Amino acid sequence: MTTELLNTLYVQTQGIELRLEEDSVRIRHPDQPGRRILPLRRVNAIVVYGHVTLSTELLTRCAQDGRTVTWMSRTGRYLGRLDGAVRGNVLLRHAQHQAHDDTETRVAIARQVVAAKVRNSRWIILRAARDATPTPQTAMRARANELAQALTKIPDAADIDALMGYEGNAARLHFEALRHALRPDDGIPPFERRERRPPTDPVNAALSFTYGLLRSLVHGATEQVGLDPYVGYLHGIRPGKPSLALDLMEEFRAPLADRLVLSLFNRRQLRAEHFDALPGGAVNLTDDGRTVLFQAWQELRDKPATHTLAGRDVPTGLLPTMQARLVARHLRGDLPAYLPWTAT
Known part of the structure; x- marks a missing residue:
């Protein structure tokens, strides 16, 4: 299941693919027909659990926009995150x-x-x-x-x-x-x-x-x-x-x-x-x-x-x-x- 919460996209269904499509995220499961499109302007962070694939183009765009991507294990253990360029003084x-x-x-x-x-x-x-x-x-x-x-x-x-x-x-x-x-x-x-x-x-x-x-x-x-x-x-x-x-x-x-x-x-x-x-x-x-x-x-x-x-x-x-x-x-x-x- 994919759930959008407070501008954070949480993705937990195993095997889902996230790709960049113009100014949107395309969400697709290889074993399920159809796809879902979510405008990037509605998302300020992405959190994925387990085996979820993000395209290089989407990761690059998130890094450029300062949109964080966080990887977690299926049990919720923190693994790492992408933040883009270092910010701050x-x-x-x-x-x-x-x-x-x-x-x-x-x-x-x-x-x-x-x-x-x-x-x-x-x-x-x-x-x-x-x-x-x-x-x-x-x-x-x-x-x-x-x-x-x-x-x-x-x-x-x-x-x-x-x-x-x-x-x-x-x-x-x-x-x-x-x-x-x-x-x-x-x-x-x-x-x-x-x-x-x-x-x-x-x-x-x-x-x-x-x-x-x-x-x-x-x-x-x-x-x-x-x-x-x-x-x-x-x-x-x-x-x-x-x-x-x-x-x-x-x-x-x-x-x-x-x-x-x-x-x-x-x-x-x-x-x-x-x-x-x-x-x-x-x-x-x-x-x-x-x-x-x-x-x-x-x-x-x-x-x-x-x-x-x-x-x-x-x-x-x-x-x-x-x-x-x-x-x-x-x-x-x-x-x-x-x-x-x-x-x-």
């Missing part, structure tokens, strides 16, 4: 590198990233606890209290290793609480812990897929603002690792991705028939399951979210771009600190 990127090389500045930014992750994780846990029965409610509030205690320690973290320890512990507490918040349909096994490579149950499969959508959104936001997505502060610098994008993802994981997955299971929108068990124990979303997630992701991106610093509501899909701009303002010296987004 070289002085901003130079300041970004200098901030990474300055230990005090790097740790200060990383503290804000981890604190935002913990606050937003605690927020979703407390919201979920309000509607829970007494036993899971008690467990979730206990995890929320532990996260509150962790928040008091983060300002005193002296280095990145300490902050990574707090971040890892916060993730563990978060998923322990998420287990109690889930009330899935019959046929969905209980969620026990986070399993990524590969996901071994439906909840983990949905989480991994949604994190892929979030990563693509945040990665694009950093490049749109002119930052280097590969120079981060909490996650450091490693070949092929978009560290800044991963940094900014931390504050959005719980309130966007995890909350979306939680809602889809608890509302029975994701059900057992939306998942396939593969040899070796891996679990994947079916095409129909991915369509459910795409549609929910579209609705979430359109939904207004409060941005305290901006003093107004903005579409949720624009939050990563606004935060990338705040990173840039801090690096330029316009803000004394990076100010992360926290859910309200």
